[in-house]
Amino acid sequence: MxxxxxxxxxxxxxxxxxxxxxxxxxxxxxxxxxxxxxxxxxxxxxxxxxxxxxxxxxxxxxxxxxxxxxxxxxxxxxxxxxxxxxxxxxxxxxxxxxxxxxxxxxxxxxxxxxxxxxxxxxxxxxxxxxxxxxxxxxxxxxxxxxxxxxxxxxxxxxxxxxxxxxxxxxxxxxxxxxxxxxxxxxxxxxxxxxxxxxxxxxxxxxxPVYFVYLLRHYCWGGILRGFRRLSAMGTVVVAVFVAAFGPFVYYGQIQQVISRMFPFGRGLCHAYWAPNFWVLYIILDKGLAFFFRKLGFNIQTPAASFTGGLVGDSSPFAVLPRFKFGEIHSRGRLQDG
Structure with missing residues (x-):
């Protein structure tokens, strides 16, 4: 037992x-x-x-x-x-x-x-x-x-x-x-x-990090060896993208797919997530708007959201100029902003 x-x-x-x-x-x-x-x-x-x-x-x-x-x-x-x-x-x-x-x-x-x-x-x-x-x-x-x-x-x-x-x-x-x-x-x-x-x-x-690492670690080491390995890696990556996007290339919709994936009409902050220049730009605009209102200037606060997610529903900036990349609408047409 x-x-x-x-x-x-x-x-x-x-x-x-x-x-x-x-x-x-x-x-x-x-x-x-x-x-x-x-x-x-x-x-x-x-x-x-x-x-x-x-x-x-x-x-x-x-x-x-x-x-x-x-x-x-x-x-x-x-x-x-x-x-x-x-x-x-x-x-x-x-x-x-x-x-x-x-x-x-x-x-x-x-x-x-x-x-x-x-x-x-x-x-x-x-x-x-x-x-x-x-x-x-x-x-x-x-x-x-x-x-x-x-x-x-x-x-x-x-x-x-x-x-x-x-x-x-x-x-x-x-x-x-x-x-x-x-x-x-x-x-x-x-x-x-x-x-x-x-x-x-x-x-x-x-x-970019992957590219540099793979180039040095996988493709480095002689012209022939490097070219052979670079070709192998390129073939693998291209095959993946063909499997993903190939059907939409066949239907002639690749521009439409790309326009959906990169919706500039949502505004700079939503279209480009992450703590980058545009987030700092928005913070600066908010700070300047607050400062100028305290000085007595009539600064209107935008009603729309910078990060609401709807195409076309992006705030204008209160003080700083708005960059007009054009709004890519859901039908994939680039229109002047």
Missing amino acids: EEESNQKLDVALKCCHNPISGIWWFFAIAACVKLLLIPSYHSTDFEVHRHWLAITNSLPLSQWYLDETSPWTLDYPPFFAYFERFLSIFAKLVDPQIVDLQKGLNYNSNTVIYFQRITVIVSDLCLLYGVFRLTKNLDSKRRKSIWVLVIWSPMLMIVDHLHFQYNGFLLGILLISLSYLEEGNDLMGGFVFAVLLCFKHLFAVAA
């Missing part, structure tokens, strides 16, 4: 030290918290993604980037649209109204809330796999510290499971790419990063 108890104890201890079973415990605890957040607040992005389920399920591929049934038009790269199409298959089984292009507008039943929330939780398995690959060769203490920081990230919890997005899924793809680079498998790392760009183009901010 005592020997049997010791054997069970040994098995339990092995499970605790097993990285695979350990990371699943971290994920399970995080998933329980996420399930509790299902009925909580969600942003307009919830309706955005529900509508994308309807677009990709109800319309042929040739109409995905042309649809204007809702203001929340499809503006992510094609791989994310294919991802939404995959999810829409299950959405239709759960509740057909979720993917109804007309009846589904602003649909907010418990069914759609639970379905969409759970898709985000399940898609976090990609994040789980990415962080596991990246940390599998670390010592136990460092590995678990990273698991806590990533899997239990409060920011991801807020943005994905309250506000509603799929950032954990996308960051998981990035971590998978980095894990391949760490292993020395640069070709696979470049391939996965190209896939990520075709899911969400805002990750292009990391493209």
